[in-house]
Amino acid sequence: MPTETLLRRGARRRCPVCGEGKLFRSWVRMVPECPQCGLVFDRLPGHWLGSWFLNICLVQLVVVLILSIGVAATWPEPPMWIIGGATALSAVLVPFLFFPISRTLWCAIDLAMRPLDYDDGVAPGFILSEDQERLEVERSASHEDDK
Numbered sequence: 001m002p003t004e005t006l007l008r009r010g011a012r013r014r015c016p017v018c019g020e021g022k023l024f025r026s027w028v029r030m031v032p033e034c035p036q037c038g039l040v041f042d043r044l045p046g047h048w049l050g051s052w053f054l055n056i057c058l059v060q061l062v063v064v065l066i067l068s069i070g071v072a073a074t075w076p077e078p079p080m081w082i083i084g085g086a087t088a089l090s091a092v093l094v095p096f097l098f099f100p101i102s103r104t105l106w107c108a109i110d111l112a113m114r115p116l117d118y119d120d121g122v123a124p125g126f127i128l129s130e131d132q133e134r135l136e137v138e139r140s141a142s143h144e145d146d147k
């Protein structure tokens with residue numbers, strides 16, 4: 001599966017493997033596995049640190065943009081209470097609004113870096129042939145290292 005497809009599905013809050021869209025019980029409560037293909041989203045302990053990282057990066061970018069554009073547009077006397085309030089509000093709202101996208105996007109990035117394995121619980125019909133080939137190449141390389 002092309003990385004672009006994984007990322008596109010992740011950016012649309014869909015399962016990167018099958019494209020299923022019903023992955024959240026509420027805005028912040030994600031189901032543990034995909035109801036269609038069976039992908040277990042929490043693939044490793046600490047898996048969600050990557051989605052937190054994505055969220056923090058976006059918040060920092062938004063805060064810096066609001067601050068710098070706000071100051072530049074109102075120079076030489078920027079209304080710092082208004083700009084500060086807007087940055088504080090964005091620091092609270094953006095991570096909440098981006099939360100589900102950061103989760104599915106991180107799942108897509110993780111799948112692009114680490115192909116599916118048998119432990120991921122994905123139904124056999126959804127195992128991606130390219131992932132399967134990469135997995136077998138990596139396994140044969142690791143078996144050769146053992147010898």
Ligand SMILES: [Zn+2]
Pocket residue numbers: 015016017018019020034035036037038039
């Ligand atoms: Zn799925």
